[in-house]
Amino acid sequence: MPTPARTSLPQIVDVGRRILESEGLEQLTMVRVAQAVGIRAPSLYKHVGDRGDLIRLIGGDAVGELGTRLARAAGSGDPRQDLQAMARANRAFAHDYPETYRLIWSRLPERSRIDAELNARTSEPVLRAIAALVGEEQALMAARTYVAWAQGFVNMELSGAFRLGGDVDAAFEYGLDLLTAALAAGRSRRQVSR
């Protein structure tokens, strides 16, 4: 006689992500998640392959939310403004969910197969805005430059690497201005040379 499920995969992922954020990745144990969800650890394996699988699912959930935020930020029509809005949205997401953000960027390879499509969808608005700014041929290299900076800045910030004082917000805006201006200038230069 089948017993009704006391939980569900979405609930497990949701609760797991909450534990990750409030207690850290180390505390995201099978026992801890099971307890928070009202079952015993072995029962978790009816919903999830193993702990790595659960972590991957949480990462996918977060990437999806980040993608939604980025797409929503890119609403202006002006590629330069969109790029700045997306960089700020990315940083805001990292400030809202620091542990989750760190997970997204540190566990990418294990997740890649399953989330390849999701990841492509997430990076799509960035690529489109970049392409509008620098042209199709340079778009990929330019996007990698922009994303590397945006992710690297926030990663350093979360890692506590900015220890020499100074205004971190100002440094972010400084870098953002520098990059978007340089990318836009690269476009102009190329157009002039034609």
Add this chain to the structure above:
Amino acid sequence: MPTPARTSLPQIVDVGRRILESEGLEQLTMVRVAQAVGIRAPSLYKHVGDRGDLIRLIGGDAVGELGTRLARAAGSGDPRQDLQAMARANRAFAHDYPETYRLIWSRLPERSRIDAELNARTSEPVLRAIAALVGEEQALMAARTYVAWAQGFVNMELSGAFRLGGDVDAAFEYGLDLLTAALAAGRSRRQVSR
């Protein structure tokens, strides 16, 4: 009657770093390190506070080596050339020791974090080259922009985030050119406006 030590802290750190690189952070267990060094796990605690302490020591060792490489790369006297050489040296270090590089930049529990003093010493050659390029007042913000990109690019590369094809080496050089040119141009603009 005292028994002679069968190992030493430097050897433990060295062997530990080798295990980290060849087998990954998860496999860097006290049992594994003890075995590789010829003692039992409990004896490790005569040399090291705990596992977090060992990880911090390994990270410090790596940061020291990275700092040496960066300082050695900045030998030309031309700040722009020095900055490019340091970015390439940073990337080369990451390719030589990917696991160790990730450890350096991932936030760790407080006790595992790299010594602040050591970190400042490592970033000193970068700050000096940047200051020569953009002036003292902008140096810190400019350095944060440059380092965020350099670290972020390599981090994405190591995480397998560059999945849309294209030439990653070319993207690195593209970003490096864009950034150094933009930083140098910022200096010029400020000078002109005086």
Add this chain to the structure above:
DNA sequence: ACCTGAACACCGTTCAAGT
């Protein structure tokens, strides 16, 4: 001084047995 085995408190995971 340093090293050891024994012991403890965990954790991920499997599995046969329950409903």
Add this chain to the structure above:
DNA sequence: ACCTGAACACCGTTCAAGT
């Protein structure tokens, strides 16, 4: 179908006892 307790193989860490 899902849940459970028991069990196993680990791991970090402590500690009294060895040399």
